[in-house]
Amino acid sequence: MAAVLRRGVKLISSGSSQLLSGGCKHGRTSTLCISSSRPSSSKINVELDSSTGIAVMRFQNPLVNSLNLDFLTEICISLEKLELDKSCRGVILTSAQPKIFSAGLDILEMYGKNPEHYAAFWKSVQEIWLKLYGYSKITIAAINGSSPAGGCLIALTADYRIMADNPRYTIGLNETQLGIVAPFWFKDTMLNTVGHRTAELSLQFGLMYTPSDALKINLVDLVVPEEQVLSTATETMTKFLAIPGHAREISKSMMRKPVVDRLLSCRDADIKNFVSFISKDSIQKSLGQYLSMLKQKKS
Ligand SMILES: CC/C=C\C/C=C\C/C=C\C=C\CC(=O)SCCNC(=O)CCNC(=O)[C@H](O)C(C)(C)COP(=O)(O)OP(=O)(O)OC[C@H]1O[C@@H](n2cnc3c(N)ncnc32)[C@H](O)[C@@H]1OP(=O)(O)O
Secondary structure (H helix, E strand, C coil), X not given: CCEEEECCEEEEEECHHHEEEEEEEECCEEEEEECCCCHHHCCEEEEXXXXXXXEEXXXXXXCCCCECHHHHHHHHHHHHHHHHCXXXXXXXXXXXXXXXXXXXXXXXXXXXXXXXXXXXXXXXXXXXXXXXXXXXXXXXXXXXXXXXXXXXXXXXXXXXXXXXXXXXXXXXXXXXXXXXXXXXXXXXXXXXXXXHHHHHHHHHHXXXXXXXXXXXXXXXXXXXXXXXXXXXXXXXXXXXXXXXXXXXXXXHHHHHHHHHHHHHCCHHHHHHHHHHHHCCHHHHHHHHHHHHHHHHCCC
């Protein structure tokens, strides 16, 4: 159930099974409607401040915010609700997990499963990208931890990226390091942000960047002390909000629509391509080895 935190601010815990359709208004505070059952299963929480119109969406999928089917679905539903909610003007994406923004796609969703599962999973990856890259409202990524691959993609879809100044955190599209290939729309999102040559090197080597290096190549827009990431995101959002909304929105769409349309024109083929690629023995072997490496790292 939504709980009032301070004047005009509501905390919204949302498990995908708990979300009801449509937004609703409670007095002065606009928020999402959810049922009160099993709030502990929520993988995200959303705080919407109706006095500023700024929503903060925190990812909280232990341990590392890896993007599995349920989590992706939950994020997508919440984004949709915020997009429909007139009192929301912009969304800050950040993490409630220590040290990690998002570990990217959940490798277990792409390993040892059947083609139907791979297809459903990839469809949900497409959905989140289409929703975020084509999002009408302002989005800012407050990157308070590491952000490899799909985590980097989520950050790349935002209108602005602010990263915590901690050299232990890295960000980038590291797919080739896992023996897999970032699909064309991951590539296009990167290319639109950092330019052709940097994207080419970055994708081939699967480079991960420290915050200061990410700033140098414009992968992030700002690096600030960790404790200032959220406040800086809020300040930046206020600057975006000062721009006439329709003009900003059309400009955003003009920049992004060709890339969005490209995926929309071949969604089914892209799913087929993914399923056939990920099902290959050699790719499964690479993913298996990578998972073992992640586990061994601990011991
Ligand atoms: C021609 C082309 C056609 C079509 C396109 C085809 C293919 C494209 C396909 C896919 C694209 C994929 C994009 C991706 O996002 S792949 C995922 C990439 N992610 C990573 O490489 C991150 C790996 N993880 C890490 O680097 C680290 O875990 C960390 C920095 C995120 C966190 O480090 P910590 O030291 O804090 O924590 P760990 O002990 O390492 O991890 C804890 C726990 O979590 C498990 N885990 C970590 N990341 C993932 C993940 N992405 N998926 C699933 N599980 C993950 C890790 O194994 C640990 O588990 P245990 O506690 O040991 O059980």
